[in-house]
Amino acid sequence: LFQVVPSGLAYCLDISPVLHRIYRCYSSEHWCADQAVVYHCYQVLFFLISAYFFSYPHPERWFPGRCDFIGQGHQIFHVFLVLCTLVQIEAVRLDYTERRRLYEHLHGDLAHDAVALFIFTACCSALTAFYVRKRVKAYLEDKQE
Numbered sequence: 001l002f003q004v005v006p007s008g009l010a011y012c013l014d015i016s017p018v019l020h021r022i023y024r025c026y027s028s029e030h031w032c033a034d035q036a037v038v039y040h041c042y043q044v045l046f047f048l049i050s051a052y053f054f055s056y057p058h059p060e061r062w063f064p065g066r067c068d069f070i071g072q073g074h075q076i077f078h079v080f081l082v083l084c085t086l087v088q089i090e091a092v093r094l095d096y097t098e099r100r101r102l103y104e105h106l107h108g109d110l111a112h113d114a115v116a117l118f119i120f121t122a123c124c125s126a127l128t129a130f131y132v133r134k135r136v137k138a139y140l141e142d143k144q145e
Contacts, residue, residue, distance in 0.1 A: 004051075004054070004055055007051075008051070011047065011051075015044065015047075018040045018043070018044065019044070021037060021040065022037055022040055022041055022044070025037045034098075035094050035098075036091045036092075036094040036095045036098065037091075039087045039088070039090050039091035039094065040087075040088075040091045042083075042084075042087040043084050043087045043088045043091060046080045046081070046083045046084035046087065047080075047081070047084045049080045050076075050077045050078075050079075050080035050081040050084060051077075053073040053074070053076040053077040053080065054073075054074070054077040056073065057073050058073050059071055059073065059076075060072060060073060
């Protein structure tokens, strides 16, 4: 419960723009012709299926003892999460190629800014990891004394 609820809330926050785009595309008078939206629909579907297998111990419950090594719900969860990631990457690729002129008009050519932001984020993550490691090490040393 303490893993599922926070993860679910974070996913709802992250996926809300995608759901809005899917809704706008399919609620219009014309049939949705955007290829990326189809991939976004699959992304949501695969994530919901993976969340189900993360939350419930199926098929182990249906076939006790037969899913000890292959076919565990957690393995199925990972398969669907990989599928979710793959279709999400394809949707982003389609969005980028089809909407590139729009993005360039709005933001210019800011590829170097994205690379710099990635490097900054990686450095912050590394510093956080080193800081937490230092704190845990100090805590364990104090606990042993």
